[in-house]
Amino acid sequence: MTLRLLTFLISATAALVIASGASAQPGRTPPGFESWTVDCGNTGVCFASSFTRTQSVWVDLRIVRDWQAEAQPLVRLTTNTELPQEGILRFDVDGTEIEALPIEQLREMQPTVTAPAGFRPLGGEGFWYPTGPVTVTLLQAMQAGRELTIHLPAAKDADPVAVPVSLQGLKAGFLWLDNQQDRTGTVAAIVAPGADPAKDAPHAIPLVSADQLPPEVAAVWSANRLCSEIDPAIFAGLNAVRVPLDENGSLYIVPCGAPTAYNSPYVAVLSGKDGAARQIHVARMSEKGPVATDLIYNAKWSPADQQLVSYFKGSGVGECGLWNRWVWNGTGLVLLEEATRKTCDGTVPDLSSWSNTWPPKNASN
Numbered sequence: 001m002t003l004r005l006l007t008f009l010i011s012a013t014a015a016l017v018i019a020s021g022a023s024a025q026p027g028r029t030p031p032g033f034e035s036w037t038v039d040c041g042n043t044g045v046c047f048a049s050s051f052t053r054t055q056s057v058w059v060d061l062r063i064v065r066d067w068q069a070e071a072q073p074l075v076r077l078t079t080n081t082e083l084p085q086e087g088i089l090r091f092d093v094d095g096t097e098i099e100a101l102p103i104e105q106l107r108e109m110q111p112t113v114t115a116p117a118g119f120r121p122l123g124g125e126g127f128w129y130p131t132g133p134v135t136v137t138l139l140q141a142m143q144a145g146r147e148l149t150i151h152l153p154a155a156k157d158a159d160p161v162a163v164p165v166s167l168q169g170l171k172a173g174f175l176w177l178d179n180q181q182d183r184t185g186t187v188a189a190i191v192a193p194g195a196d197p198a199k200d201a202p203h204a205i206p207l208v209s210a211d212q213l214p215p216e217v218a219a220v221w222s223a224n225r226l227c228s229e230i231d232p233a234i235f236a237g238l239n240a241v242r243v244p245l246d247e248n249g250s251l252y253i254v255p256c257g258a259p260t261a262y263n264s265p266y267v268a269v270l271s272g273k274d275g276a277a278r279q280i281h282v283a284r285m286s287e288k289g290p291v292a293t294d295l296i297y298n299a300k301w302s303p304a305d306q307q308l309v310s311y312f313k314g315s316g317v318g319e320c321g322l323w324n325r326w327v328w329n330g331t332g333l334v335l336l337e338e339a340t341r342k343t344c345d346g347t348v349p350d351l352s353s354w355s356n357t358w359p360p361k362n363a364s365n
Contacts, residue, residue, distance in 0.1 A: 026307075028352055029352070033169030033170070033173045035052070035166045036170050043118040044303040045117070046181055047062050048173035052166075057081045061165055063075055067181060076126060077150070079124055087153025088102060089127075091138060091148065098137065120237075142167050142170055143191070146166075148165040149165070182199070183201065186198050206240070207254065214271060214275070216275055217252050224279065230258050238264055239299075243303070247273045249270065251270055252270075253299050254267060254269065261316065262313040265295045297313075297322075306327060307336070309325050310324040311351075314342075315346075323354060
């Protein structure tokens with residue numbers, strides 16, 4: 001064992017003892033509010049979404065907001081039904097028409113909307129809602145209403161479809177977004193804007209190409225014995241990020257080789273203010289205590305609390321495997337929580353019920 005790894009394990013053990021007594025952590029999955037789910041991406045872009053099905057037609061409605069201080073909420077509508085070249089897409093709240101959008105004009109204005117980096121649209125025919133005051137009007141009506149009805153024009157000989165979207169829980173979802181992006185009490189808050197000036201939300205910088213890595217970081221990354229070559233097109237879609245740290249340092253979370261059927265491996269590389277780079281090892285639990293490892297699976301970075309999650313899936317469903325959460329403490333990633341489920345039985349994944357391997361069940365809260 002090298003001196004560096006020995007030092008890491010000693011430090012990790014001490015940090016684990018401290019972390020086990022820390023305050024309660026967020027849930028293992030993003031929260032839900034009635035029919036609305038919320039989440040944030042690795043860069044700090046956050047969204048609230050609702051998926052509604054009416055017979056064979058489904059609609060996915062997302063309110064998306066990037067991390068920049070000036071970023072405004074965007075509305076994205078996706079459906080699995082074919083829309084005609086002409087027709088009207090209408091939005092009603094509690095029976096009152098809010099907006100009627102000609103499909104042809106809606107398609108023409110799509111290039112004017114810049115999607116936030118790290119946003120992955122759902123498959124199907126998707127549209128960005130017009131930006132600016134019309135979005136503000138729609139969101140205000142949705143917060144005050146009980147039900148949004150989206151009237152989809154019919155294609156060919158089909159009948160028009162009206163898809164009702166419950167608005168119960170949406171305001172709570174918006175509050176969650178405001179809190180995650182540190183906008184509560186500012187003029188930029190979606191719910192109850194305050195007087196404080198807008199500011200950047202906690203964030204990380206997207207990396208869509210290995211060419212964005214500094215030479216020192218690229219050297220550490222390519223020297224890892226576990227990392228194989230990765231196609232540039234695949235790299236671009238794996239949500240790699242650079243996390244700005246104090247004193248001009250950066251934490252790079254980058255893919256380590258091509259994804260497998262269920263899992264994408266990543267590594268973490270620290271670049272100091274002097275430009276020197278080193279790989280960050282992370283702790284996992286074994287039967288005899290913590291062990292150091294290189295790989296982080298399906299890495300998910302949370303800019304709001306500087307936590308990193310690994311979710312190794314033992315099957316395509318994800319109902320079994322290994323789940324870890326670490327927090328950045330200024331010099332490394334400290335293991336806060338680890339859970340596992342060994343039974344792969346095709347059931348719906350429920351990470352909250354997985355067995356804890358860290359902290360121990362008898363650890364004090």
